[in-house]
Amino acid sequence: MTPNACDGCGRPVTVAGGVANLWTFGENDGSDGSAITLELQDGTDHLLCYPCLDVVPDNPIADDIARLERVDHENSRVAPASRSSSKHP
Numbered sequence: 235m236t237p238n239a240c241d242g243c244g245r246p247v248t249v250a251g252g253v254a255n256l257w258t259f260g261e262n263d264g265s266d267g268s269a270i271t272l273e274l275q276d277g278t279d280h281l282l283c284y285p286c287l288d289v290v291p292d293n294p295i296a297d298d299i300a301r302l303e304r305v306d307h308e309n310s311r312v313a314p315a316s317r318s319s320s321k322h323p
């Protein structure tokens with residue numbers, strides 16, 4: 235088991251390692267801080283904890299991942315874009 239951090243909020247997570255454990259993440263609710271790797275449509279991989287997975291959009295982009303932040307022990311959120319260079323008029 236290798237210590238990792240969520241790419242979104244940065245909280246410490248553990249990833250089930252090894253082929254034998256590949257699908258066991260479906261059997262818990264993330265109470266142990268587990269995470270899975272999410273592949274975006276642009277082909278990049280991001281390790282995300284369960285709270286972050288709960289709040290990312292259905293088809294997240296790298297910017298969504300970058301705006302993820304930790305709220306508390308069990309929750310994350312997508313922070314509103316504070317410095318967007320492409321504001322809608």
Ligand SMILES: [Zn+2]
Nearest residue numbers: 240243283286
């Ligand atoms: Zn996270």
